[in-house]
Amino acid sequence: MRLLTHNMLSCNIKGVTNGxxxxxxxxxxxxxxxxxxxxxxxxxxxxxxxxxxxxAAKVMGYTDLPVEVDSSMxxxxxxxxxxxHALLEIHVEEGALICPETGRKFPVHKGIPxxxxxxxxx
Amino acid sequence: MGTxxxxxxxxxxxxxxxxSSPSSFLLQKHDRRISPAMxxxxxxxxxxxxxxxxxxxxxxxxxxxxxxxxxxHHGYYDAGSTVSVEDHRIAQIRMIEQALRxxxxxxxxxxxxxxxxxxxxxxxxxxxxxxxxxSAKCQGITLSPVQAERAQSISKENGLSERVSFQVGDALDQxxxxxxxxxxxxxxxxxxxxxxxxxMSELARVAAPGATIILVTWCxxxxxxxxxSLQPYESxxxxxxxxxxxxxxxxxxxxxxxxxxxxxxxxxxxxxxxSNVAPFWPxxxxxxxxxxxxxxxxxxxxxxxxxxxxMPSMIEGYNKNLIKFAIITCRKPK
Numbered sequence: 001m002r003l004l005t006h007n008m009l010s011c012n013i014k015g016v017t018n019g020x021x022x023x024x025x026x027x028x029x030x031x032x033x034x035x036x037x038x039x040x041x042x043x044x045x046x047x048x049x050x051x052x053x054x055x056a057a058k059v060m061g062y063t064d065l066p067v068e069v070d071s072s073m074x075x076x077x078x079x080x081x082x083x084x085h086a087l088l089e090i091h092v093e094e095g096a097l098i099c100p101e102t103g104r105k106f107p108v109h110k111g112i113p114x115x116x117x118x119x120x121x122x
Numbered sequence: 123m124g125t126x127x128x129x130x131x132x133x134x135x136x137x138x139x140x141x142s143s144p145s146s147f148l149l150q151k152h153d154r155r156i157s158p159a160m161x162x163x164x165x166x167x168x169x170x171x172x173x174x175x176x177x178x179x180x181x182x183x184x185x186x187x188x189x190x191x192x193x194x195h196h197g198y199y200d201a202g203s204t205v206s207v208e209d210h211r212i213a214q215i216r217m218i219e220q221a222l223r224x225x226x227x228x229x230x231x232x233x234x235x236x237x238x239x240x241x242x243x244x245x246x247x248x249x250x251x252x253x254x255x256x257s258a259k260c261q262g263i264t265l266s267p268v269q270a271e272r273a274q275s276i277s278k279e280n281g282l283s284e285r286v287s288f289q290v291g292d293a294l295d296q297x298x299x300x301x302x303x304x305x306x307x308x309x310x311x312x313x314x315x316x317x318x319x320x321x322m323s324e325l326a327r328v329a330a331p332g333a334t335i336i337l338v339t340w341c342x343x344x345x346x347x348x349x350x351s352l353q354p355y356e357s358x359x360x361x362x363x364x365x366x367x368x369x370x371x372x373x374x375x376x377x378x379x380x381x382x383x384x385x386x387x388x389x390x391x392x393x394x395x396x397s398n399v400a401p402f403w404p405x406x407x408x409x410x411x412x413x414x415x416x417x418x419x420x421x422x423x424x425x426x427x428x429x430x431x432x433m434p435s436m437i438e439g440y441n442k443n444l445i446k447f448a449i450i451t452c453r454k455p456k
Contacts, residue, residue: 005287008237008261010299020299034284044259047237047302088284106297112270114290115263115297119169122295 001092001108003056007048009113011099011106013121018101021052024059025105028094036084042074048087057086166368168316172265172292174368174425175314179266182426183245190214192276193247195310195338196447201397205405213402217338218251218309224393225336225451227305234258235304239328241293242311246273246286252307253286261298263291294320301330301454312339312378316370322381329454335387337378337450338395343443344376356444359435366432375448387452396440399447403437 011019054065064082066073073079096105097113104121107114166174186194190210197213198220199205205213228234234256240249243262253260264270270288277283291297293308293315306329315321325335342352342360351357360372375392382390439445 002284002287004259004284005261005289008299008302009289009297012295012297035281040257040259040285043236043257047259109267110271110274112267112274112288112290113297114267116265116290116292117295 001111001113002088003053003060003090004044004048004087005113006056006092006097007052007087009097009115011102011104012115013099013102013104013117016099016101019099021049021055021100022097022106023100024056024092024095025098026060026092026095026108029060029090029092031085031089032091034084034088036081038080041080041083041087044087045071045074045083053086057090060090060092062086062090166370168370171314171316171368171370176265176267178368178425178429179244179264180268181423182429183266183269183272185426187245187272191247192245192250193218194244195247196399196402198395198398199401201400203401205401206408210402210405214247215251217399218248220395220398221309221336221338221449221451224391224449225334226389227334227336235334237261237303237330238305238307239263239296239298239303241296241306241308241325242314243269243273243288244311245269246277246288248307248309249273249286249288250277250280250282252305253282256305258285258305260286261303262286262288263293263296264288265290265292294324296324296328298328300327301333302328304330304333306333306335308335308337308339310338310340312337313367313369313372318373318377319381322378322385326385326387326454331454332456333454335452335454339378339448339450340372341375341378341446341448342372343446344374352444356442359439359442359444362435363432363439366428366435375446375450378448378450382450382452386455388455390450390452392448392450394446395449396443396445396447400440403433403440407433407437 006022006024009022011022013019050069054067057065062085065086066079091111092108093111095108097108098105193214195214196217197210198217199213236258238252238258238260240260240262243249243264246262249260249262252258262273267290270290273288274283277286289297293311294317306325308325312321325337329335342356363369379390379392436445
């Protein structure tokens, strides 16, 4: 699971109003090199919750992302490389995503989050 | 729509195997076991249904992929044509393109969807195609862990793993916050949803303002104004299919349109593409009864075999104008 995916996932247990963002707990993770695609990064930038990405990257040990961002930074190759690394190259293989409100853990296995709710959570 | 000429009973003459071989004996045994069970099928509870769906696809995904490739949906054909397995791949792509065109998804790169959700994503065929077409990001959800894993590895093999990701998740409780996606895509998964209102509500919820929702699914025929329900023989035929394919009760395209209207969705369009998918089933049956197809089927397990034996019922349903292949598209208000 990449941080790009994490940026979009939330907990939908019935009654939960504060199910985003999920906290990452990684027992196995790695950095995997991914081909750089500036167009994709520029396109996806507007859809990213930046604070969530920074926090997730920090939890995974990457602290190089700037706190304040604006779209003019998309012209900077240096920024794009950092954005690219945080968004696409940090890969959680095993672990869990934790709901901020209930503490419920959604397992991540072989890089795939299992977001299925139990009978009593629906 | 033309009548599909295919034997509805599974005659040994279709198989290139001699009467004395173990496989054809197995075929007869299964044939006798299935009919009574399917005729008296009881509807499954939601939990049992979800588990059944996950297990069905866990079990049969591999076989489907071997024969049909990574798109687990019908192909779009010219009505009345006869097709072979080789044509199918192109037809599956054509189905996606036809759906996008029907929904009037913009052809202008500046207006392309940037984020896409593939609801009931299978092994990610649509997800990968749409991601490549629109240079977008796509998330797929499926109940089947086997499918999610397979989807992930195929995407990796195709160099797309950074832009398309898969989660095990429930279409009736999508693990996304509101308004995330510019394009909400459900290609032949709607038939598995036990609560059509909840299903469509979730599609609408995760759609961004102005987003396009595309739903391609099997339905039963619209009821006439004088009708309260389908005829008994129609309900019985659908029950047989439901039991084999892990489907809950069917609804009509008109039902989906009503739901879309009640959710305040705009620009609602619908079409009946039954004659454009009709050539598919005889081609599937023909491929299932090649020696290779058949032995793969037997190896896949009981659930898959049960599914295979329901195929003639699908054809019967289409022939009797009971089963419709429908597209319903709409837009989330801005």
